[in-house]
Amino acid sequence: AQECRLGRSSSLYIYSDQGSHEPLARVDRAAPGEADEVMYYHTDVNGAPEEMTDGGGNIVWEAGYQVWGNLTHEKETRPVQQNLRFQGQYLDRETGLHYNLYRFYDPDIGKFISGDPISIRGGINLYQYAPNPLSWIDPLGLKCGSSYEQARNKALKWLEERGFKAERVNIGKFGSTRGKPVGMTTADGKTGFRIEYDERSGAHINVFSGKDKGEHFLFDASESIVTKLQKLFDLPSKPQRPIS
Structure with missing residues (x-):
């Protein structure tokens, strides 16, 4: 701007x-x-x-x-x-x-x-900005939603509590993201995250650590924006997590 x-x-x-x-x-x-x-x-x-x-x-x-x-x-x-x-x-x-x-x-x-x-x-409250200004935003004055940065910070907090380090590129397994970077994992591939978009949840970050699956950290973004965010993890200097 x-x-x-x-x-x-x-x-x-x-x-x-x-x-x-x-x-x-x-x-x-x-x-x-x-x-x-x-x-x-x-x-x-x-x-x-x-x-x-x-x-x-x-x-x-x-x-x-x-x-x-x-x-x-x-x-x-x-x-x-x-x-x-x-x-x-x-x-x-x-x-x-x-x-x-x-x-x-x-x-x-x-x-x-x-x-x-x-x-x-x-909604019934015509003048409301957001339920909570610390975890919600309304950049257009139309509807409130969580930003990517807020979802990312929550996801990283969950991951860091489980010893996460971004050591390997996480590769998509299904659909249009198969074979493409979608996030990062630890060197052993057991702890990490994926940035995804689907019709049910919209834009979100999935986190995992072994059998422990965290919540979907939702954020307000279109599918095209999610695709651009995924491309940020196209890192030739990092090894890739193999597709199983």
């Missing part, structure tokens, strides 16, 4: 994955004859920016939030105009509201200020 300012430089926002709304970096494009600057986001568990650092690792902006996104503090070491908030949200500093594409969100009350565009078909 790109932000253009009247009479000033523009900013290009780079996100952590295809289809993700969690910011990774911002490239400030300067006036002709001046060098561009890259700054990096450091986010909390739900993808909201907590710090921004420059190329030398120096903090140029930092903030803290209460549960529903209103600030407890904000500090700049120089003007950087950092306005990203919860995933998909952009702060309007004049009103204090967060632009959330289809609706405006009020962090002081933890709700949207207008009703759901699809009325009660979206």
Whole structure:
């Protein structure tokens, strides 16, 4: 995404994955004859920016939030105009509201200020942001869902408790993913994960450790996005788990 300012430089926002709304970096494009600057986001568990650092690792902006996104503090070491908030949200500093594409969100009350565009078909609480802002996101202002990053972090926590190390590429066994990378396993192939998509569960991460099968860690993404995520594990430097 790109932000253009009247009479000033523009900013290009780079996100952590295809289809993700969690910011990774911002490239400030300067006036002709001046060098561009890259700054990096450091986010909390739900993808909201907590710090921004420059190329030398120096903090140029930092903030803290209460549960529903209103600030407890904000500090700049120089003007950087950092306005990203919860995933998909952009702060309007004049009103204090967060632009959330289809609706405006009020962090002081933890709700949207207008009703759901699809009325009660979206649920009986027309102004609700999400049941829990730590494990749910609503980047479009239409429906809440878990992000890939949140599902990945939950899956890794489950795996690390069972001694997981990403040592071998996990290869799909069935359907369109047969013979293709879908995740990672330990060297012995007994503990690992698969990123998958099916009509019943949608996008999800399967985890396993021997006979111990974990839950499906669901996230909000299309089948094409899942395919792109699977390609991240096409790692020639790593051995592949054989198809049994």
